Amino acid sequence: MYRYDEFDRAFLAERTAQFRDQVARRLAGDLSEDEFKPLRLMNGLYLQLHAYMLRIAVPYGTLSSVQMRRLADVAERWDRGYGHFTTRQNIQLNWIRLEDAPDIMAALAEVEMHGIQTSGNCIRNVTADQYAGVAADEIEDPRIWAEILRQWSTNHPEFSFLPRKFKIAVTGAEFDRAAIRVHDIGLRMRRDPGGAAGFEVVVGGGLGRTPLVGRTIRDFLPKDDLLGYLEAVMRVYNALGRRDNLYKSRIKILVHDVGAEEMGRLVDAEFRAIQADGGVALDPDLVRRIQDHFAPPAYASAPADPDAVRALERADPAFARWVATNTAAHREPGHAIVNLSLKPHGRPPGDATAAEMRAVADMAERWSLGEIRVAHEQNLVLPHVRRADLPAVWRAAQEIGFATPNIGLLTDIIACPGLDYCALATARSIPVAERLADRFRDLDRLHAIGPFRINISGCINACGHHHVGHVGLLGVDKNGEEFYQITLGGNSDNDTAIGRIVGPAVSSAEVVDAIERLVETYVAIREEGETFLETCRRVGNGPFKESIYAAA
Amino acid sequence: MPLLKGGHAVADAWVHLDDAEPLPPDGVAVTVSGERWERERAVLLARAAPVGVRLGNGAPVEPLAADLPRLGLIALHFPKFSDGRAYSQARRLRRAGYRGELRATGNVLQDQLLLMARVGFDAFQMAASDAERRWQAAVGAYAHFYQPRRTVA
Incomplete structure (x- = not known):
């Protein structure tokens, strides 16, 4: 790193x-x-x-x-x-x-950390695929470019007082784990026909009160042009982005208003002017040094399929389930990516105590070359675990309650802090997440339901990304009471989609029952092997709407 | 309202005309608004005295491109310090080859001075009476910059 x-x-x-x-x-x-x-x-x-x-x-x-x-x-x-x-x-x-x-x-x-540009109307901390550098489906470690962008955007003299906040996400993998199409700029590495690596550039995605899926304005941008091109995007936005209305000042509104084609033209014109002026050259020495930092670690050779692991999988279904749900394919043979679930049933999603943080640090040192990742789904990741160590890692994760086998399942809920903490919130998020987790705590049931993402936001600002949850819950205030508006069919990966509102918001008292009826409807009508999202796309909101409002 | 140039408070040598104000005799350096510049460009360029433009921060800088060598002052405005459009105007003007005085006006505060200087401003109209001290504090805050391209150690 x-x-x-x-x-x-x-x-x-x-x-x-x-x-x-x-x-x-x-x-x-x-x-x-x-x-x-x-x-x-x-x-x-x-x-x-x-x-x-x-x-x-x-x-x-x-x-x-x-x-x-x-x-x-x-x-x-x-x-x-x-x-x-x-x-x-x-x-x-x-x-x-x-x-x-x-x-x-x-x-x-002292440990090379800070809070710089995690807020404000500037280029925010750049996010990336949490499996960067270890994903089996990756062209190149996107963190090389995220780090270049970090440096370029830090204390930027021109772009520190933008119309509004600006979020950039980068992925180097086929499968988009970084939600690049709901960012102000999303970068996806790809290859041109000649095999050279570059970026697809997506602009104008975002959630909040006006959820929009980003538009591709450049199919393939050579890597060397990245900073110049992004500088062009930023300059166009800084000059033309609205400043008269807080809620219309993100770049997505500009892209929506002028159209993606015109946005592409404006950016291209600015980019040509930047290039004519000498461009924003990447210092090759600096790029090389950053690349070296992200060079794959020297993995010790490890058995691909250790006997002890296979034996434990046979002997202990709980371990087998955890391996199936909470680990992911690693590019290095004999290794696995381990997800530590920060969604133990009954706890606020994404929270960790100091003792738990230290325990994770210990685990990383022992089994993951000292490295940890934070996933945007609010879980932690140990990226370099030898498969042979999986039983030990599982036990250690169990000790701190981070071994719930629910990654990508219904109780792996994304939630904003909500009204328990946030000055903007209109409703609570965490208690709803906790009640849902409690209702679906039975692991057999959870696994029988299959891949399922619930995202909860405590207000229209959508920090819980409810628009892109398979099921989204948006907290609203109705005469001083907390209600939740339900959206269905949202998704933030490769085929990004904004969820569709089902109908009137349901009360806090009813929301968990409503979700349970919706889930039961899905289980009843799904075709063989169909995920909730797929069923939802096949049948639309109709059957779910009926079940949500059935008893109300 | 101290005017800072080169870190020092200096007298303003320019007369800043309202749109309705008559032109003073030639010999007096004047600035006019962008709109007036468009209307009276020929008359203003015919004067021997230096001439400058005060550009609104929503205005594009491209229409000034041909006149840049003749302009002695361009003033860019920050209606609020948090409205950062003039930073990009400054960059574009310097890129277009403007070498005259580039003055920041409006809500110009200590914590933005260095950013302004880094995009090409070289004069700052500040409300604070201790502008020189603030300039020293602002430029003394940093010796390391990631842009335009970080210095490789």
Whole structure:
């Protein structure tokens, strides 16, 4: 994984000192709250319902065990001993004091971490496939490019006060685990007919109150042109993006208003001007050094199908089930990608205590070359596990409650913090996720239902990505009561789709029953081997609508 | 309202005309709005005195391209410090070869000075009375930049 060099360290030290000075000026009254707000946001510090929230960047979802330990220390020393992993692969601490923020930043900087550009109207922390570098279906490790983008976008002089926030996701794999079509810019690596690697460039995707699937404006962009081309996209957006209405200021609205073809033309014209001026050349030495950081580790040779693992799979169905559900194919023979489920039934999705973070750090050191990933589904990943170690990893995961075999299943719920924490929320998300998990806690039933994604947002801003859940729940307020609007058929991977609203929102008291009836309808009408999403596409909302409102 | 150039508060040598204000005698350096520039371009260019344009931050910079060598000052506006359109205008003007004074006006604050300087601004109209001190603090904050291309250690 990437390690800071002298330059990165020097920059981060300057940034940390600058932030300390800004906080001091705010506390002294030299900066007004209006003036300070964008500055603190660009360092990840939000003012929430009860306290400040600090969002710490986990660039492209890659963490070292050392960094994970430091997150545990910070959560314990300055917060309430736990953190929340987010849908953008970051981690949030919810109970921060402004006065402590500079010391927290300094503690994070020691392990090459920070909150830079995890908020604000700037280019946010770049996300990537959580299986980057180890996925069996990958052209190239997308983190090389995500890191180049991190550097290019950090403290960018021109793009720090954009019309609105700007999110970029990159994948190098066939199968899109990074949800690139619902980002402001999505980059998918592909090859041209000559075999050279480059990017499909998708712009204008996004969720929020106006969910839109991104449009491809360049089928194939050579890698060397990446920064110049993205600079062109950003400049066009900075100049033309709306600033008169907060809800119409994302690039998706610009792309929607001018049309994808015209957007492509505007970007191409700007890109040509950039190239005529010398372009934004990638320093080949820098690219090479970044590539070296992401070179595959030296794996020890490992048996592809260890006897002990096979024996345990036969002897213990719980282990077999966990292997089937929570591990994924690794590009290196004899290895597996292990998902640690942060959705133990009955706990807030994505939360981890300091003790659990340390236990994960231990596991990573012992069995995953010290590396951890954060998935946008709010789970953790051990990317380099020898298959022979799977029984030991399973037992260790069980000890901290992270071995629930529910990855990609109904209780692997994505949920925003909701009204329990968030100042914007209109309804709670976490309690609904917990009640659903409780209702479907029977593992045989869960597995019989099969692949199923429920996403829950506590308000229209859609941080829980409800539009792209197979079932989406959007919390709304009806005369002071929490109701949930249900959407069906959403999806965020290769065939990205926005879910369709079923009908009137259902009350908090009814929502779990309604989902259960919907699930039972699916199980009753599905054809052999058909997933919920496939059934939903085949039959539409009709049969599900009937079941949702049946008893109401 | 101190005007910072080269880190120092200096006197403003320019007269900034409203759209309805008559032109002073030749010899007085003036700026006009982008709209007035379009209307009176020929008259303004015929003067021997330096001439400048104050461009609204929604205006494209391309129409000025042919006139850039004749302009002594372009003022770009930040109606709010959080409205960043003028950063891109500045980049485009410098790329188009503009070498004259590029002045930031409006809500120009300490924490944005360095960003502005990095996209090509070289003059800053600030409300703060201690503008020189703020400039020193702002430029002293960073010696490491990832753009336009990071320096390889």
